[in-house]
Amino acid sequence: MMFGRMVYMELRTGWKGLLIFGLLILIVSAGIPLIFPTYRESLIEELEGANKVNLKLPDEQGGMITLSWEPLEAATSYMVLEDNRSSMVMAKLKYMGNETSITFEKDFEERRYYAVMGVLDETSDPVLIGIATTEKGEDPFQELLKNPAYAGLTGGRNISMLEVTGFVALEYYSWSWMLTGLFIAYLSVSVIASDFENKRMDIMLSASISRRRYLLEKFTTMSVIALFIIFVEIAGLTWGLASIDALSEFSANAALLSLIGSLPFLMVIAAVGVLTAVFSQKARTGMGVTFAFVFAEFFLYTFGGLSKSLEWMKTISIFKYWDYLSVIIDDLFKAADFALLTLLAIILVIISIQVFEKKDIPT
Amino acid sequence: MKRLADTSCDDAIYIYLCLIIVICNNVQIVASVMEMDAIVDREKVIEIKNLTKMYGSHIGVKDLSLTVHKGEIMGFLGPNGAGKTTTIRSCLALIAKTAGDITIFGLDSHKDAVAIRKQTGYLPGDFGLIPSVKVRSYLKYLLSLNGCDSTKKMVSLAERLQLDLDRKTNELSKGNKLKVGIVQALMADEDLIILDEPSGLDPLMQQEFYRIMREEKKHGKTVFMSSHNLAEVESVCDRVAIIRKGQLVVVENIQVLQEKTGKVLEVEFRDPFSIDEFRFEGVSRIHQENGRLILTIHENLDSVIKAVSNHRILNMNLQTYSLEQLFLKYYAEDEGAGEGVDE
Numbered sequence: 001m002m003f004g005r006m007v008y009m010e011l012r013t014g015w016k017g018l019l020i021f022g023l024l025i026l027i028v029s030a031g032i033p034l035i036f037p038t039y040r041e042s043l044i045e046e047l048e049g050a051n052k053v054n055l056k057l058p059d060e061q062g063g064m065i066t067l068s069w070e071p072l073e074a075a076t077s078y079m080v081l082e083d084n085r086s087s088m089v090m091a092k093l094k095y096m097g098n099e100t101s102i103t104f105e106k107d108f109e110e111r112r113y114y115a116v117m118g119v120l121d122e123t124s125d126p127v128l129i130g131i132a133t134t135e136k137g138e139d140p141f142q143e144l145l146k147n148p149a150y151a152g153l154t155g156g157r158n159i160s161m162l163e164v165t166g167f168v169a170l171e172y173y174s175w176s177w178m179l180t181g182l183f184i185a186y187l188s189v190s191v192i193a194s195d196f197e198n199k200r201m202d203i204m205l206s207a208s209i210s211r212r213r214y215l216l217e218k219f220t221t222m223s224v225i226a227l228f229i230i231f232v233e234i235a236g237l238t239w240g241l242a243s244i245d246a247l248s249e250f251s252a253n254a255a256l257l258s259l260i261g262s263l264p265f266l267m268v269i270a271a272v273g274v275l276t277a278v279f280s281q282k283a284r285t286g287m288g289v290t291f292a293f294v295f296a297e298f299f300l301y302t303f304g305g306l307s308k309s310l311e312w313m314k315t316i317s318i319f320k321y322w323d324y325l326s327v328i329i330d331d332l333f334k335a336a337d338f339a340l341l342t343l344l345a346i347i348l349v350i351i352s353i354q355v356f357e358k359k360d361i362p363t
Numbered sequence: 364m365k366r367l368a369d370t371s372c373d374d375a376i377y378i379y380l381c382l383i384i385v386i387c388n389n390v391q392i393v394a395s396v397m398e399m400d401a402i403v404d405r406e407k408v409i410e411i412k413n414l415t416k417m418y419g420s421h422i423g424v425k426d427l428s429l430t431v432h433k434g435e436i437m438g439f440l441g442p443n444g445a446g447k448t449t450t451i452r453s454c455l456a457l458i459a460k461t462a463g464d465i466t467i468f469g470l471d472s473h474k475d476a477v478a479i480r481k482q483t484g485y486l487p488g489d490f491g492l493i494p495s496v497k498v499r500s501y502l503k504y505l506l507s508l509n510g511c512d513s514t515k516k517m518v519s520l521a522e523r524l525q526l527d528l529d530r531k532t533n534e535l536s537k538g539n540k541l542k543v544g545i546v547q548a549l550m551a552d553e554d555l556i557i558l559d560e561p562s563g564l565d566p567l568m569q570q571e572f573y574r575i576m577r578e579e580k581k582h583g584k585t586v587f588m589s590s591h592n593l594a595e596v597e598s599v600c601d602r603v604a605i606i607r608k609g610q611l612v613v614v615e616n617i618q619v620l621q622e623k624t625g626k627v628l629e630v631e632f633r634d635p636f637s638i639d640e641f642r643f644e645g646v647s648r649i650h651q652e653n654g655r656l657i658l659t660i661h662e663n664l665d666s667v668i669k670a671v672s673n674h675r676i677l678n679m680n681l682q683t684y685s686l687e688q689l690f691l692k693y694y695a696e697d698e699g700a701g702e703g704v705d706e
Binding site: 012198202209363 | 457477485487488491492505509510
């Protein structure tokens with residue numbers, strides 16, 4: 001008898017739900033990169049009058065900075081204020097005079113802001129011409145992401161939301177597991193528990209298939225579905241990245257490798273789902289336990305980043321072994337992690353088979 | 364004393380009828396006993412030895428031993444909770460045994476479950492279907508799981524049971540769902556058919572189902588069928604096993620069982636009568652109910668008929684002691700029959 005008949009039947013009966021979920025994933029994975037240019041623009045445009053002020057930075061540290069601005073007709077003179085915050089509350093006077101361009105040495109490393117103001121007369125307040133900064137824009141999440149509490153999102157890396165890789169990693173990868181992982185958790189429990197709850201198991205197992213074969217077919221179904229979702233994600237991301245001409249920064253290959261890395265991650269979740277389904281034989285219980293497993297693993301990974309003494313938590317979290325940032329940022333696919341998660345999934349399936357073979361099928 | 368020449372025509376008919384009935388009964392018993400002997404010599408298809416199944420501290424089945432032979436239809440009777448389903452599901456390794464052995468086709472029920480299932484069709488007592496697929500697709504799918512490609516028998520059974528194969532499984536009525544269950548149990552043409560309470564069809568279809576069962580038997584199939592529908596067991600089964608509170612009460616050839624328990628005579632007279640007139644050896648439970656005489660005859664049927672013929676008869680009914688009554692007899696104590704656990 002050909003292996004895969006049950007896989008075919010599961011896909012045949014569940015294709016509508018799968019299609020809807022696939023479309024959702026496609027929209028999200030293609031849509032996130034499309035948001036990126038607007039997001040980056042919004043950060044750059046934030047500075048008032050930035051288009052009237054031009055800051056030319058030197059190529060290297062210690063070079064000269066040239067700051068020029070559009071002249072203001074009514075101005076009698078100009079003044080330039082310097083601060084390391086765009087609010088300029090602690091600003092120091094950098095220049096006072098009639099020139100519309102100044103040059104000075106870049107003897108600092110941190111971001112600096114320059115507000116150029118026109119002085120009209122002695123009785124009026126100066127008028128702001130524009131603000132320029134030594135960096136293109138400020139990522140409002142930058143400081144936040146350095147916080148160890150967000151290690152679950154960044155893996156401890158310094159990620160910039162102003163780069164497409166950082167943006168997609170944080171806005172898509174860091175939470176897409178909730179969509180795909182919980183979908184797989186839900187499916188893996190329900191494909192088995194619904195056979196128990198809807199009393200289909202007696203007829204299924206009265207056919208000449210073993211319980212082992214039954215579980216393997218169900219698990220294979222989950223693998224096929226997970227693979228389908230991953231390819232939809234890859235297609236969506238590549239499409240989205242191509243639409244914003246960002247494939248040079250975030251290649252299709254990086255999307256492929258980083259998301260393929262989630263296959264054993266999803267398979268472990270599926271295997272936990274299968275195990276809880278055969279153990280509890282109830283969809284509600286099974287889903288509750290599997291969902292809790294997924295979230296617990298995420299929290300373990302997050303807490304593991306809080307301090308050195310808690311790092312062991314990371315090692316027991318499956319999130320550590322799907323290191324998509326390693327592919328996206330460091331261009332490194334961790335094959336050992338991939339193999340480790342695959343092995344864990346296999347072990348969980350073997351345990352599920354052992355449990356299932358000993359369990360009574362309820363009436 | 365009446366001489367033979369003096370007997371009336373009615374008397375003669377009664378005596379004649381009595382003789383025929385007595386002869387027929389004896390022939391039936393002899394035939395049944397012979398059939399029993401033949402069955403004993405036949406190949407054992409299911410052999411259950413001292414099966415015990417506990418659900419925690421509750422008894423599902425206790426020390427049950429039963430043999431089903433090749434080519435027979437064995438009825439398995441008992442009220443809800445008696446242990447019928449537990450026994451059947453143990454045979455198919457759907458549940459683990461607590462103790463005992465079950466061999467089917469000489470194979471261990473649990474170690475060789477897959478090999479056994481290859482030769483066994485099974486209708487569960489309660490089952491669900493994969494939703495939103497056509498019945499035809501669903502049945503074909505089950506056939507493929509059994510490694511069977513031919514849909515010929517599936518189509519033929521569906522036609523006989525008037526099952527529309529092009530309907531969706533989630534659109535079926537309860538009766539049609541049962542038909543799907545019956546078809547799937549029989550369609551792979553397996554040697555052993557296990558049916559857990561296959562009643563619930565409309566009367567016409569139920570008769571067709573009985574005919575199918577008899578045909579399966581003719582083709583050498585073995586059928587093990589649980590039921591609490593006694594008429595069903597009477598109609599199709601060769602032997603019956605009665606289970607009560609997880610324990611086997613009796614295993615008997617169905618005709619021998621009926622003979623042992625006697626026949627019930629109900630007579631309505633036009634004139635008055637006394638029940639003492641009918642007190643013969645082998646006649647029991649003589650009583651009067653709504654002006655009718657009701658008694659159970661084990662022997663001396665001729666004497667009873669003669670006594671009846673001394674009166675003017677308005678209505679008369681002689682029937683085999685029904686299994687329903689037989690069943691009630693076995694459960695007469697009724698100490699919480701149905702108390703068993705999780706059928």
